Amino acid sequence: MGNPKGFLTIKRKESGYRPVEERLQDYSEVEKELPEKERKDQAARCMDCGVPFCHWACPVGNVMPEWQDMIYKGDWKAAYDILQETNNFPEFTGRVCPALCEPSCVLSVNDDPVTIRQNELAVIEKAFQEGYIKANPPKVRTGKKVAVIGSGPAGLACSDILNKKGHSVTLFEAEDEVGGYLRFGIPDFKLNKKMIDRRVNLLKEEGIEIMTGKTVGKDISIKDLKKKYDAVCITIGAREARDIKIDGRDLKGIHFAMDFLGQQNKIVRGDKIAEAELINALDKSVVVIGGGDTGSDCVGTSNRHGARKVVQIELLPEPPKNRTEKEPWPLWPKILKTSSSHEEGCERMWCISTKKFIGGNGQIKKILACKVEWKADEKGNYSMKEIPGSDFEIEADLVFLAMGFTHVVQEGLVKEMNLKLTLSGNIDVNENYMTSEKGIFAAGDAKRGASLVVYAIQEGREAAEGIHRFLSK
Numbered sequence: 232m233g234n235p236k237g238f239l240t241i242k243r244k245e246s247g248y249r250p251v252e253e254r255l256q257d258y259s260e261v262e263k264e265l266p267e268k269e270r271k272d273q274a275a276r277c278m279d280c281g282v283p284f285c286h287w288a289c290p291v292g293n294v295m296p297e298w299q300d301m302i303y304k305g306d307w308k309a310a311y312d313i314l315q316e317t318n319n320f321p322e323f324t325g326r327v328c329p330a331l332c333e334p335s336c337v338l339s340v341n342d343d344p345v346t347i348r349q350n351e352l353a354v355i356e357k358a359f360q361e362g363y364i365k366a367n368p369p370k371v372r373t374g375k376k377v378a379v380i381g382s383g384p385a386g387l388a389c390s391d392i393l394n395k396k397g398h399s400v401t402l403f404e405a406e407d408e409v410g411g412y413l414r415f416g417i418p419d420f421k422l423n424k425k426m427i428d429r430r431v432n433l434l435k436e437e438g439i440e441i442m443t444g445k446t447v448g449k450d451i452s453i454k455d456l457k458k459k460y461d462a463v464c465i466t467i468g469a470r471e472a473r474d475i476k477i478d479g480r481d482l483k484g485i486h487f488a489m490d491f492l493g494q495q496n497k498i499v500r501g502d503k504i505a506e507a508e509l510i511n512a513l514d515k516s517v518v519v520i521g522g523g524d525t526g527s528d529c530v531g532t533s534n535r536h537g538a539r540k541v542v543q544i545e546l547l548p549e550p551p552k553n554r555t556e557k558e559p560w561p562l563w564p565k566i567l568k569t570s571s572s573h574e575e576g577c578e579r580m581w582c583i584s585t586k587k588f589i590g591g592n593g594q595i596k597k598i599l600a601c602k603v604e605w606k607a608d609e610k611g612n613y614s615m616k617e618i619p620g621s622d623f624e625i626e627a628d629l630v631f632l633a634m635g636f637t638h639v640v641q642e643g644l645v646k647e648m649n650l651k652l653t654l655s656g657n658i659d660v661n662e663n664y665m666t667s668e669k670g671i672f673a674a675g676d677a678k679r680g681a682s683l684v685v686y687a688i689q690e691g692r693e694a695a696e697g698i699h700r701f702l703s704k
């Protein structure tokens with residue numbers, strides 16, 4: 232700990248965002264970066280706690296105090312060396328992680344936590360800038376072959392670790408480019424796709440074979456993969472979108488959020504979309520159903536299209552602004568999150584249930600909604616009740632369904648393999664991430680349900696260790 236008084240003398244300062252009127256004109260990343268001197272100051276706020284709860288709260292187990300100290304001392308190479316021990320892709324988490332570590336930072340007991348996520352991003356970007364990161368293919372190959380199916384953060388992390396251990400990895404991806412939801416989900420204004428290309432080029436140089444445009448179960452049979460490879464890891468995400476089966480669902484103008492967001496990612500990379508398939512929010516009244524991150528991404532994208540009005544509705548109550556006694560430090564608090572997209576313009580409503588889609592000429596025009604209240608029974612289980620007489624209508628030319636994902640897509644590969652599923656419908660695995668079939672592993676959202684990039688990386692890493700143990704027997 233270089234500066235023992237840093238936490239007493241320096242206030243938290245966030246990187247901040249580009250001005251709203253500027254960022255709404257483009258799809259470039261909205262977050263800025265602090266000058267190097269200020270970044271070092273921010274790292275100097277770390278108290279190097281005896282028990283670093285930030286480390287405990289981080290799914291990949293980043294050892295924050297050690298690299299904060301190196302940032303403060305200006306030894307960026309040492310900071311990078313420590314960081315890359317636990318996280319394969321800090322350039323992704325440094326941009327999009329909700330930073331589960333920060334509410335657990337000991338400083339946050341009575342002050343603002345260290346800007347851990349932004350400090351992480353500074354380390355990895357400095358490492359790329361200074362050329363510390365170079366392709367480092369394994370010196371020895373084990374002769375074992377592994378197929379990884381799905382190239383989201385889980386598949387990428389799993390492939391990276393297995394390749395580093397000397398196994399020959401082939402990564403199969405259904406889409407025409409690598410990245411999963413990093414590429415065709417998370418908007419460019421949160422994550423510039425060049426960051427994925429930069430990393431994937433390194434992985435290829437290090438020897439990972441990448442086969443895009445290959446859906447396993449359709450273009451390639453799993454039977455063939457099992458014959459050709461010593462182990463297989465399934466990292467196909469949890470992509471079964473939650474639907475809402477009410478009157479008017481088949482009206483034009485009602486889309487799953489991912490159809491909108493994925494299409495926008497493709498437009499940004501230069502794809503031409505056929506007029507009939509184009510989803511455009513220009514001058515439209517947009518209603519986003521679902522108050523989470525995917526919904527917030529629909530808000531930001533709609534505003535960039537030039538929507539007339541954007542409303543985001545959520546069934547659950549508005550979360551509290553501050554930590555409550557029910558979620559004491561160092562737990563993750565479920566508090567109100569206002570994203571950069573919300574700041575760009577959006578009306579947010581809570582405790583709203585959607586009853587009916589109302590159209591004209593086959594096109595959505597309005598939503599019939601009502602207010603609901605949530606009450607806990609004596610056991611503390613909450614249930615929802617419609618408030619009688621609270622019906623109201625919301626104008627809507629476009630509706631995005633952003634109510635989350637139920638589980639892994641079971642149709643196709645998963646059903647064909649007859650894999651054991653969990654109660655929630657995801658792929659069941661043992662402590663080594665092996666599924667009910669010997670030699671077949673699963674990780675990431677496909678195994679844990681829709682989650683976060685950092686958990687996908689963690690699971691990809693752990694599955695790789697399980698596969699390595701299996702191959703080393």
Ligand SMILES: Cc1cc2nc3c(=O)[nH]c(=O)nc-3n(C[C@H](O)[C@H](O)[C@H](O)COP(=O)(O)OP(=O)(O)OC[C@H]3O[C@@H](n4cnc5c(N)ncnc54)[C@H](O)[C@@H]3O)c2cc1C
Nearest residue numbers: 381383384385405411412447467468675676682683684687
């Ligand atoms: C709109 C949106 C915004 C998000 N924002 C954030 C955020 O800000 N921060 C955060 O931490 N998390 C965010 N998430 C969640 C995060 O993106 C996911 O948790 C993470 O990508 C899961 O990684 P994964 O590797 O398990 O699966 P995925 O990223 O879903 O990747 C699965 C891959 O498998 C491929 N695939 C599927 N079936 C097959 C097959 N049969 N053969 C070959 N390939 C196949 C798919 O094409 C895909 O590329 C967001 C998610 C969405 C949808």
